[in-house]
Amino acid sequence: MYADLIQLLMEKHGYSIEKAMEILYNSDTFSRLQDANTGLYYQSSGYVYSFLNNELCLCDYKI
Numbered sequence: 001m002y003a004d005l006i007q008l009l010m011e012k013h014g015y016s017i018e019k020a021m022e023i024l025y026n027s028d029t030f031s032r033l034q035d036a037n038t039g040l041y042y043q044s045s046g047y048v049y050s051f052l053n054n055e056l057c058l059c060d061y062k063i
Contacts, residue, residue, distance in 0.1 A: 001033065004045035005052060012053070029055055 002024065009020035024030055029052040032038045040048060 001041065001045055001048065005049055008045065008049045009052075013056075023056070024052065027052055027055055 005024050006017065006020045009015050009023060010017060013020075015023065029040075029048065032040050032051070033048065040051070
């Protein structure tokens with residue numbers, strides 16, 4: 001799952017692998033993936049990416 005999300009960040013936003021990892025691991029989406037109660041880990045990478053991408057858009061995250 002994490003590798004897929006990092007790959008999607010790199011492909012869709014042009015981030016380096018290091019930046020993509022930093023963004024993912026510091027995101028609220030990552031925290032939710034770690035929480036078994038959310039059930040988010042059992043969803044598809046594309047579905048989880050939509051949450052991560054929305055979070056990035058709301059935060060207006062820049063490199």
